[in-house]
Amino acid sequence: MIRLLVVDDRDENLYLLQALLEGNGYHVVTAHHGAEALLRARQEAPNLVVSDLLMPVMDGFTLLRHWKADDRLRRIPFVVYTATYTEPKDERLALDLGADAFILKPAEPEEFIARIKEVLDRAEAAQLKASHEPIPNEKALLSGYSEVLVRKLEDKLMEVEEATRRAQASEERLRLALDAGGMGMWDWDLGTGRIVWCENHARLFGLKLEEFDGRYESFQKLVHPDDLALLEAKLGQARSQLDLFQHKFRVIWPDGSEHWIAGQGRCFCDSAQEPLRMCGVVMDITGRVREKEERAKLEAQLQQAQKMESIGRLAGGVAHDFNNALGPVLGYAELLLAELAPGDPRHEELEQIRQAGIRARDLTRQLLAFGRKQVLTLVPVDLRGVLSGFEKLLRRTVREDIHIEMRLPDTLGMILADVGQIEQVLMNLVINAQDAMPEGGVLSLTLADVVLDEDYAGGHPEVAAGRYVELTVSDTGTGMDQETLRSIFEPFFTTKESGKGTGLGLSMVYGIVKQHGGGIWVYSEPSLGTRFKIYLPRNGESTDHRVISATPIPEMPCGSETVLVAEDNQHLLKMTVELLERQGYRVIARDSAQACLDLVRAYKGPIDLLLTDVIMPTMNGRELYERLATLRPGLKVLYMSGYTDDMIARQGIMHNGVEFIQKPFTVSALTQKVRELLDKSDP
Incomplete structure (x- = not known):
């Protein structure tokens, strides 16, 4: 093979060149x-030399x-093969020195x-010029060679200067790109252990460039202690496996x-890898x-809200059947007691x-409260008055080894609330706080x-931005861990001993607050106590300390x-008729709306x-009422239902002035109602 x-x-x-020539059958x-070429040629002569x-x-x-x-x-x-600053005299000099061909790059x-x-x-046909003859006018050739070499070196120097200028421009572009991308560069000499940073790299580590001494130990001190071992393992893996480093x-x-x-980085190796x-x-x-962490937090909050909503729907769904089943139990028990x-x-x-x-009725109402399905009577309320009135009961309820602190502002915005439900929230939170402080x-x-503001609401999707009254209930008790905190509002979840709690207290608190359009958050750590923060939407400014109370009514008026x-449940219909008749009322009844209409059309009495x-x-x-009102103008109506208030609202009766009693x-x-x-x- 030709070499x-x-x-x-x-x-x-x-x-x-090697790929091209070997592809055409040459070795x-x-x-x-040049020095390396002479050494190789003298060891084993080639058939032809191609030189720059x-x-x-x-x-x-x-x-x-x-x-x-x-x-x-x-x-x-x-054969001379070159493109470096070539002029006609370069080719002439090469040929005069004995070159057999002069080829310009790129060919x-x-x-x-x-x-x-x-x-x-x-060469094979011996048509080459006699190479053994002395070179004519060698002095002139040497002079020409010197001239060409000087010119080429000058041109090379210009190329180096231009390359340096381009490198500096490229370095500046790289610096600008790194700045724009918020990135820094690093170079770690594995032999000496020295690390070189660019200025932007130092800035990303909170330093000025001159504040970093380039020692690996100094770099280690900047890394978070919890992350250092894994970082060094990743660097070691990249070094040993010559792999890409990413961490x-x-x-x-x-x-x-x-x-x-x-x-991110990679290893660079010598010829021995x-x-x-x-x-x-x-x-x-x-x-x-x-x-990403904030998004994960919001997703967790959303999942928790959806979970609570699903449980609430389940709780509300069973309430109607519970209420219908409990009606006859309570009603007939009271009737029989009255007769004995x-x-x-x-x-x-x-x-x-x-x-x-x-x-059982109270448990059902707690489930309804959690599911935000209670029928509320909302009135303007000043919470200062509610807490002031609640304080006496609180001091009678709470153990003597618990010190009560109540801080009320001079002025406070009004809220729309069902006072009874708010008092229930307070009582449940106080009882939980007391149980969390067994030693006072x-x-x-x-x-x-x-x-x-919007920033706060963005991090707490269950509440909208706006004006609120903040109610804080805190204790210095045992506190809770994060696992417990994730479940405290779920129905039937309790940390108390068996028989000492239903697990519905905080569920009811959660439901009542949400039904009032508010939000509730818990802050707690083991041994550091617990703090509940409740936010209820404001509805104007406070003018006085108002406590809403019910007007005493005779126990069982006749x-x-x-x-x-009108009641489609036969058991409830029968019981209701008996209750009213025993109190002296004349009762007519039917188990469907149409039957009631037919009855009224035929009934002549009032x-x-x-x-x-x-x-x-x-x-x-x-x-039914709207149709009967056309037949009997002035007819009064009292609605009753065991369904939840959202279902009732869809029937179009949940508005001011409508009388309602919950089953x-x-x-x-x-009888009082x-x-x-x-x-x-x-009116």
Whole structure:
């Protein structure tokens, strides 16, 4: 195989020529300068040499002179292949020195191979010029060589200066790009351990460039202690496996603040594939990490809200059936108790039944409260008055080893609230606080006007930006861990011993607050106590300390008026009729709205009150009343339902002036409501 020696100081040129020539069937040996080429040729002579001109150590002209002066090499064809500052005199000098061909870079591959074949063919046919003859006018050639070499060196110097200028411009562009991208560069010499940073890199670590001494130990001190071991493991893996380094870690600035850094780099090796250095870039990703953490937090809050909403819907869904089942239990228990003498042995048994029914009713109401499904009576309320009135009860309820602190402002915005429900919230929170302080402590209740801005609302999606009254209930008790905090508002979740709590207290608090359009947050740590913050929307400014209380009504008032009862549940219908008849009322009843209409059309006597279920088949209670009102102008109506208030609202009766009683009701509750409505004068 024909052996060719290719001489060039650029690896990329050697690679391209070697690939081209070997692709055409030649065996190629390479050298990076003239001295190396002479050594290789004298060890094993090639069939042809292809050489660049301007090279370090020994240039192409000098190689050519030595080549033609060597008896073993002078007859081997010498081809000059160059593009470095070429002028006609360069080609003339090369040919005068004995070159067999002069080819300008870059030549087309086909043309280049053709020239090489031509030179080889001429050599084989002994058509080359007699290389052993002395070079004519050697002095003139040396002068020309010196002139060409000086010119080429001057041109090379200009090229170096231009390359330096371009490098500086490129470095400036890189600096601007790194600044724009918030990135820094680093270079780590694995032999000496020295680290070189750019100015932007130092800034990302909270330093000025001159404040970093380049020692690896100094770099270690800047990394967060919890992240250092994994970072060094990643760097070690990249070094040992010559792999790409990629890792995120925290650094601590001199001011103590933590910042997240994303680093990336790679190893650079010597010819023996031993790692020499690592170079790469870093970027501050603190904002991105915090945004991700905040997004995860908001997603968790949303999932929790959806979970609570689902449980609330479930709780509200069962309430109607519970209420219908409890109605006859409570009603007939009260009727039977009223008929028995106090000394009757069955009296205590019936009282136990009634008490069990009341407890079941209260549990149902707690479920309704959690699900935000209660029917609320909202009035303007000043919470200062509520807390002032609550304080006496509070001091009687709470143990003596608990110190109570109550801080009320001079002025406070009004809220729209159901006072009874707000008092229930307070009582549940106080009881929980007391249970959390078995060895005593401090219980604090405070009120304040606050404004929640868009930033706060953005981080707490359950509440909108706006003006609120803030109610804070805090204790110095045992506190809670994060796992407990995630579940405290869920129904039936309790940390108390079996039999000491239903797990519905805080669920009810949550539901009442949400139904009032507010928000509730808990802050707690083990052994550091707990603080509940409740935000209720403001509805104007406070003018006085107002406490809403109910007007005392006789326990089970009687009457003689005519009441029309519409109820599709046969058991409840029968019980309601009996309750009212025992109190002296004349009662007519039907189990459907249409049957009631037919009855009224045929009934000639007076009808003073319609007591109707809200939701019935075919026609609801509101539609029934509207039709009856055209037949009996002035007819009063009392609605009843065991459904939740959102379902009732969809029937169109939840508005001011509408009278309503929630199932299950007691005899006293029903008779009081009926009497109150019948005695009310028409507007």
